[in-house]
Amino acid sequence: MRLLGRGVRCVRGGREVFSGLDFEASAGEVLAVTGPNGSGKTSLLRLIAGLLTISSGSIDLAGGEAELTLPEQAHYLGHRDALKPALSVLENLAFWRDFLEGEAFDAGTSLAAVGLGHAAHLPAAYLSAGQRRRLSLARLLAVRRPIWLLDEPANALDAAGQGLFVELMSDHLTRGGLIIAATHAPLGLAARELRIGGTA
Amino acid sequence: MTALAALIRRDIQIALRVGGGALIGVLFFLTVVVLMPFAVGPDLALLTRLGPAILWLGALLASLLTLDRLFMADHEDGSLDLIVMSRTPLELTCAAKALAHWLAAGLPLIIATPVLGLLLNLDATSTSAVALTLLAGTPALTFTGMIGAALAVTLHRGGLLLAVLVLPLSIPVLIFGVAASQAAISGELPFGTPFSILCALSLISFVIGPFAAAASLRHGLD
Numbered sequence: 001m002r003l004l005g006r007g008v009r010c011v012r013g014g015r016e017v018f019s020g021l022d023f024e025a026s027a028g029e030v031l032a033v034t035g036p037n038g039s040g041k042t043s044l045l046r047l048i049a050g051l052l053t054i055s056s057g058s059i060d061l062a063g064g065e066a067e068l069t070l071p072e073q074a075h076y077l078g079h080r081d082a083l084k085p086a087l088s089v090l091e092n093l094a095f096w097r098d099f100l101e102g103e104a105f106d107a108g109t110s111l112a113a114v115g116l117g118h119a120a121h122l123p124a125a126y127l128s129a130g131q132r133r134r135l136s137l138a139r140l141l142a143v144r145r146p147i148w149l150l151d152e153p154a155n156a157l158d159a160a161g162q163g164l165f166v167e168l169m170s171d172h173l174t175r176g177g178l179i180i181a182a183t184h185a186p187l188g189l190a191a192r193e194l195r196i197g198g199t200a
Numbered sequence: 201m202t203a204l205a206a207l208i209r210r211d212i213q214i215a216l217r218v219g220g221g222a223l224i225g226v227l228f229f230l231t232v233v234v235l236m237p238f239a240v241g242p243d244l245a246l247l248t249r250l251g252p253a254i255l256w257l258g259a260l261l262a263s264l265l266t267l268d269r270l271f272m273a274d275h276e277d278g279s280l281d282l283i284v285m286s287r288t289p290l291e292l293t294c295a296a297k298a299l300a301h302w303l304a305a306g307l308p309l310i311i312a313t314p315v316l317g318l319l320l321n322l323d324a325t326s327t328s329a330v331a332l333t334l335l336a337g338t339p340a341l342t343f344t345g346m347i348g349a350a351l352a353v354t355l356h357r358g359g360l361l362l363a364v365l366v367l368p369l370s371i372p373v374l375i376f377g378v379a380a381s382q383a384a385i386s387g388e389l390p391f392g393t394p395f396s397i398l399c400a401l402s403l404i405s406f407v408i409g410p411f412a413a414a415a416s417l418r419h420g421l422d
Contacts (some may be wrong), residue, residue: 051281072286080278082204086217087210098206101287 001027001064003048003166003178007057010043013152017043023194027146028136028173030191033182039197041182042079045149047180048076048180049076064146074147075140080131085125087136089116092124096098110141114164129156137168148172162188208300210271214273215304216334221266222304223359229262229309233316244321251320252330252381258316259309259334260370263341265304267366268359271417280353284421290414291389298409306338322385329384329391333398337377340402344369344407350413354420373401 002024010021017040025031033041046052048059050071061070070199083092094107112116114134119127127135133156148169154162166188169179171187181187215222236254237247274280283293310331317327346363355361380394 039271046281049285051284055274066285072287074285076281076285078278078281080276080281081267082278082282084210084214084273084279086214091213094207095210096282099203099286099288100282101203173324187420 001178002062003059003060003070003147003174003180005048006056008044008059009057010040010047010052011054011055012043012052018196019065021194025178025192027052027063027176027178030173030179030181030187030189031194032187032191033180033194033195033196034184035057041196042197044080045076045151045180045182048160049149051076054194057186061147066189067127070147071131073145075143075145075191076147076149076151077136077140077150077153081136083127083132083135084126085123088121089127090120092135093142096139099144100139100145100168103140103144105143105144106124107138110138111135113139113168115139115161129160130161133157135163137165141168142156142174146179150183152183153181154183154185154187203286204292204296206284207293207296208303211300212304213264215301220304221269222308225262225266225305226308226312226357228265229258229312230316232258232261233319247292247321248326250387251317251322251326251334252385253378254320255316255330256337256374256377256381259338260341260374261311262309263306263338263346264366267301267342267345268352270301270346271353271413272349272359275322275353278419280417283371284417290417291410292296294346294350294417295343295406295410295415297412298342300341301346302342305409306342309336309338318368326385330381333377333395335385336380336395336402337373338399338403340373340398341370343402343405346409347412347416350416351420353417373398376401385417 003094005021005023008104010017023031033044035041041050042195064073071179090107093111097104097107113121116131116134154165157165214220233254240246261302271280309414311332313331314327324422345366348362351365352362376394376398380391380398383389383394
């Protein structure tokens with residue numbers, strides 16, 4: 001499996017964010033997208049996720065499942081956690097597991113894997129920022145998707161959480177997954193770097 | 201199907217819990233209808249004549265009240281991104297969301313109608329006629345309202361825009377809903393004609409609503 005971007009151009013609100021961007025990532029690789037604030041890291045992830053329309057250029061996936069589009073084979077972990085405060089931790093996760101479809105795993109096990117097993121029946125409204133992030137990570141585990149698109153994934157995670165997150169990522173890579181992460185901090189894994197915009 | 205069932209179950213759960221929209225809609229409906237006799241005065245004959253129209257207006261406003269949260273909440277917390285990316289066609293997802301909204305917010309209005317009919321001096325036949333027309337007509341309100349909710353989703357203060365967008369679209373439903381109820385009550389005009397048109401409006405909205413909403417969600421994402 002191989003993700004290939006050629007001459008990608010992104011325009012938002014009439015302003016060009018970046019243009020002529022080339023990148024590639026293969027199965028088992030991490031592509032770390034870096035760059036100053038406002039350089040378009042999030043925009044690039046959203047372009048790959050199909051949440052923004054590409055102005056020119058192309059993003060292609062070779063060797064994925066032929067019947068599914070690129071966004072359908074990807075997990076997107078954005079700034080917002082996609083959690084409902086009125087539902088419990090377990091209900092939130094179980095909903096995404098059922099809704100996203102695909103090869104699914106037990107929600108309770110996924111929660112335990114990110115260290116939230118004890119909070120399963122707590123309403124999500126009472127979670128701290130770090131716990132919300134862990135719950136989002138549990139979503140990546142509950143349903144298998146080959147491509148992970150992560151936007152500042154380690155935000156709000158404590159040291160133990162970051163260690164756990166590195167483990168989860170390397171597990172995913174050894175299973176032949178592909179990770180594209182927008183980040184300021186080092187990911188803690190060997191990664192190919194894609195720098196967008198300026199040298200700031 | 202699992203995906204859609206999960207979505208419907210989640211939306212109903214959220215609506216029924218504290219802070220959800222289901223109870224708010226019914227309470228608003230109750231308030232509007234209770235206020236009406238105070239405004240109109242103690243003229244029982246007049247209340248009976250206005251009854252169906254008041255119930256229909258109340259139901260229309262109450263269903264509009266909670267409609268703006270249909271996509272807004274999912275947009276604000278990022279759920280909408282994941283919904284758009286998922287393997288379920290967005291049109292089906294929109295239809296499922298509208299169905300869940302109707303079950304949680306529309307159906308309680310219809311169940312409350314017989315009680316509220318008492319306040320408007322409507323007898324059992326008249327109230328059941330109104331309830332029946334609401335049952336046939338409120339899905340149309342939800343499914344056309346969904347288009348407005350999808351358009352308003354990326355705009356700030358979308359709730360106000362929603363009312364302006366959706367109310368004109370609900371005029372036909374209101375006309376035929378009230379006409380059918382009046383026909384059933386007075387018995388002078390045939391009930392079948394306006395009622396069939398009301399059902400037809402609902403069926404049309406089932407087809408157009410999800411496609412229009414999905415198109416505007418895809419276009420509006422940024």
